[in-house]
């Protein structure tokens with residue numbers, strides 16, 4: 001291509017690249033001309049002086065662009081002899097041809113999933129998370145508008161003013177010391193958890209705690225018992241860690257393993273004894289003792305997921321499983337996602353003493369934790385007794401909302417549809433008759449602007465899944481609950 005033609009082509013396109021600096025526009029256009037084959041290998045670029053004059057830009061700009069193109073291998077500069085386009089066709093020839101099946105996969109997965117590992121493909125094929133994080137009736141969400149902004153910001157402002165340089169570094173292994181102590185004290189008094197501060201390892205939430213525990217305590221292929229049904233998030237973490245999941249049935253007393261399961265001890269058991277998710281029952285004392293004794297005998301670990309046990313509307317919160325454990329087999333996973341707000345991403349793991357240093361070091365090594373300003377605020381917040389006060393206040397509010405939702409359910413369906421797990425937590429389940437496809441109900445409700453989750457999707461083995469709808473009420477005011485439930489009732493009615 002003759003040099004003056006390049007200049008013409010550049011002139012034609014120069015303004016179409018908007019307001020970006022002349023340097024960027026020129027660089028992008030020459031790259032394009034080379035990659036598209038307009039400028040063939042060996043052709044000479046115009047002199048910097050001529051091109052600058054043609055385009056009405058500084059000569060220095062052209063020189064800089066030529067230099068960058070040369071460094072990146074698009075052109076070669078012969079000293080005093082001009083600038084020539086490199087032969088880049090060889091690069092393509094050197095690249096190994098894509099195997100047939102790769103091409104077929106690319107065609108089948110234009111979203112890029114084929115680039116992922118088998119583990120990655122598994123993960124993205126099972127996604128449970130939603131970008132919808134508010135509104136009737138998204139489960140698992142507290143009312144963030146109740147967050148104690150004034151108290152939190154008062155403590156935080158005081159800390160910022162103290163020039164808290166140490167809080168702005170990476171956190172030490174295990175996290176900020178005073179918050180570990182404050183959490184240990186708090187759990188001792190409200191959850192009967194027995195721990196020292198050293199056993200408390202700060203995390204970004206239960207998700208991270210269980211992820212680390214799965215990786216530190218299990219090898220790929222190890223067996224894990226999970227409750228059936230269970231929270232999809234934890235299920236997906238464990239599957240992605242390469243573990244073999246054994247879904248164990250639950251009844252009104254919680255997890256209920258059978259002979260076949262007892263015969264093959266797992267490496268890990270994950271339970272939510274204080275408030276089974278999503279069904280909401282509390283594990284009985286007999287089952288707790290059975291589980292602890294079994295873990296002691298077969299030397300497996302138990303993870304206690306204690307995500308929202310503070311919210312009980314009749315009875316007092318139950319003591320933790322960890323507090324009953326005499327053999328050091330229980331890891332207690334806790335979080336402030338439900339008691340304060342999920343966006344904080346503050347949680348913790350209370351681990352048996354012999355594991356404490358390994359867990360603290362592993363979290364520091366894997367994630368280079370920080371977030372110490374929030375940890376420091378939280379430490380004060382706990383020490384000054386604000387959390388207990390906040391929970392008492394929002395519990396009353398959530399109880400009103402729960403009552404409002406139950407009234408609506410009775411008003412629309414009388415007693416024909418069972419309510420499951422309505423005594424505690426941030427959601428309840430509206431059971432649907434066998435044979436109803438709850439995923440279709442969820443889909444239709446969403447089209448009408450109402451968000452719910454299908455109970456059947458919480459089962460690993462769908463064949464024995466119960467149909468139902470998880471309805472979160474904690475974050476929805478009664479004024480919003482009523483019209484949203486009217487809509488939902490119409491959708492559900494069409495399936496009955």
Ligand SMILES: Cc1ncc(COP(=O)(O)O)c(C=O)c1O
Pocket residue numbers: 140204205206207208231233234272277305307334335336337342346347
């Ligand atoms: C049973 C259960 N465990 C854990 C979590 C998540 O906890 P975190 O936000 O602390 O990661 C949830 C979230 O909804 C949950 O339902």
